[in-house]
Amino acid sequence: MAALGPENGPAPTTETPAAGTLQPQAAAVAGSGVVATMNTGVVGGTFWRRFSLRRPLAALIVQRLGLSVGLLFAVSLMIFGGVEALPGDFATTYLGQSATPQAVENIRKDLGLDRPVTERYFSWLGGALQGDFGTSWASRNSVSEQIGKRLGNSLFLAFFAAIISIPLAIGLGMLAVQFRNRLPDKIINVVSLAAISLPEFFVGYILIVLFAVKFGVATFPSTVYDSMGFLERLSAIALPVATLVLVVLAHMMRMTRAAILNVMSSAYVETAELKGLGAFRIIARHAAPNAVAPVINVVALNLAYLVVGVVVVEVVFVYPGMGQYMVDAVTVRDMPVVQACGLIFAAFYIFLNMAADILAILANPRLRHPR
């Protein structure tokens, strides 16, 4: 996202061709005001230019929103196209030994695979926009219903991992800056480096061996059921959350440290030092606000990872989340499920990065308070 921004600039003349390829789809589902602004062509051009001069901040944010929506449609196209291009076929996998041409043909007809590609894409996209991802080919259940539960579980896990790891990472980063190149900094560095270097399944198994098997203080497997209470769930996810925290902590911590250190060498930090301020006040009040943008970016990246990239952790801890669901669907070529998971993952990634971009824009005093 961040890389896309500058090229597409605020000037409407460059924005229209950039969004050009996406316009047919965008028009087909017209509804969002953002898409409408992008489509208004020449007339909107002057309006947009006036708007971006008068409210530069709002213009930048609207532009980011527009780009995100455009990107999401591009991704939907790629997911659909990619799944279409996959070798193998649900019908043959499903029928196995008894795959006669006639049976395969019947199943394909059943699933509507005989319709043209464009028609299937638009009906899928139209459904997806209303929250209906169709029916699973394998289980014949509604995909949305199944995903809803799984997504809830994944977000539950990600949420707790995030509220522990983000403050911890930023706090440790600041601590490392304050004691830079001294013992606490070195300890934080080595430990976090070790945690990031070990693959997550290994960290997971070590935690299981230690806490579930040896000391018996944690629950394993971490499977959660509908009937479980909140506290029961919490104790069930303790180990996967710990694993995830260890995995994402180092990245955010090191980025915080680097960003703040970079700011620490600036002239205004010297000014703060020459005002006789305490070390912690210098870091928290004078360095941190100027290091926000890179930190927000790395936090967003890790949040996205927590939602999207936890397949391995879910499998290790037998946790019924989105990742495991998608892997299962891929093995049986259950395309509606694969597409739905892909689109939801992409949406999370794009949304989080967009949020990071917008927050970084808001954190810049030059944009927040124009001359």
Add this chain to the structure above:
Amino acid sequence: MPDLLTVKNLKIEATSYPPGEPPKTVTLVDGVSFSVEKGKVLGVIGESGAGKSTIGLSALAYGRGGASIVGGEVLLNGKDILTLGRGGIRSVRGCKVCYVAQSAAAAFNPAHKLGEQVIEASLRHKIMSRPEAEKRALYLFRVLGLPNPDTFGDRYPHQVSGGQLQRAMTAMALCPNPELIVFDEPTTALDVTTQIDVLAAIKHAIEETHTAALYITHDLAVVAQISDDIMVLRYGKTVEYGTTQQVIEAPAQDYTRALVSVRQTKRDEAADQSDKLLNIENVSAAYGNGFKVLHDVSMHLPKGQTLAIVGESGSGKSTLARVITGLLPPSEGRITFDGKQLPPALKGRSKDELRQVQMIYQMADTAMNPRQTVRDIIGRPITFYYGVHGAKKTERVKELLDQIELGDRFLDRYPAELSGGQKQRVAIARALAAKPELILCDEPTSALDPLVAEGILNLLLKLQEETAVSYVFITHDIAIVRAIADSVAVMHRGRLVRFGAKSKVLSPPFDDYTDLLLKSVPEMEIGWLEKVLATRRMESAGN
């Protein structure tokens, strides 16, 4: 009664760690002693690298970069602040001693409002309550002549101009009622017309608050206006130390004498200025975003003479140079060279048209490839324009090195192994290598120390006599214009204010802007600032 600040035998060293080599220790300051009385101003003057800032920061027990104070005493009210612990030093900084940095634009935190930053030290050191501090900040904004003092504190650093920021920084230093303020080149980065305002504001504020000050600068004329005593430094050692009057009017040392007389080069203008080697006719130019930076500018330059273009930053003088070189094609008007019209854009010009006009930049550092030797840097245009290679090329490079008074031993050096003045000389040789008719000099001396700059100017004049090359000399320094120009063009906000022979342009009757510009240039004369301010007051009273 003891002096407020007494520094005895100060010795400051810096350790650098070049990769792959043993650590190197350099002595920055050696055996410097001085003292400042309550309410007095000591001017500290010297070239870059003389250790001025390092000495100034020692009054706050601070070492910038790897610098550390290894010997001597810094007595504040009779107490050595170097022996205080961390907490003790913190209670001195921002409370008893405050610091004003050269670049206020970098020294203010972009994330906070100016007002908050100005009163921060006063609040953190519990010198005053928030309402008291705010009241004092308001008072200081008024004293320093900032616009809309009531709301000035609510602005962010990027919302005010450079001159205003510098004054806000002074307000920040004055706010906690310190006993001593260290001013580190507070007006160097400003235009002359802004400098005089800031200088007057600082002087007024010091008098008003009875604060003592260390005033660090490389400009003797500036320090003469503001200080009671002057200390001249060179290579980290004291050269001369005395009252302002004695140092300016009867310097005892050769080095100080050289500094005092540095602006006294003068050259008479050519009598006949009718020739038009370069003729700029009604040129206007705009940048890609439609922002117009030059409005209908016309001037000309005779062969073998020097045209000085003066103006403040933003006046369009560098843009005019870009238009002449073809880097920025003009939107209107035309440029003729030797009677023929130059194609507006760089791409349309022939190799010979390119050869005729060469350029020297302000920052010689960034205008040279750091990975090429002097031989390659000067040799490149020789090969490019004349197709000369091998021994012949080396011969020509040596000849050029002789011309710029450097000699063969510089052939295989890299730019990093040259001093600032030597780099600028190499840049001149590179321009000369093409045997151009015209050299555009874009502030070639403004990043250099006065004595080095003097050397470069003399070299340029010598080369003009030898090769009859013409110069367009862009500068903001009237003293340089007086020294070397034949004709002068004064620019302001993209328009030509005044153009003609030097004697005409620099003598009355003046237009308002040229008058302001000329009167703002500090002169090496005690009491000059008061005189200028007094005339200004009389004029405004008369109006």
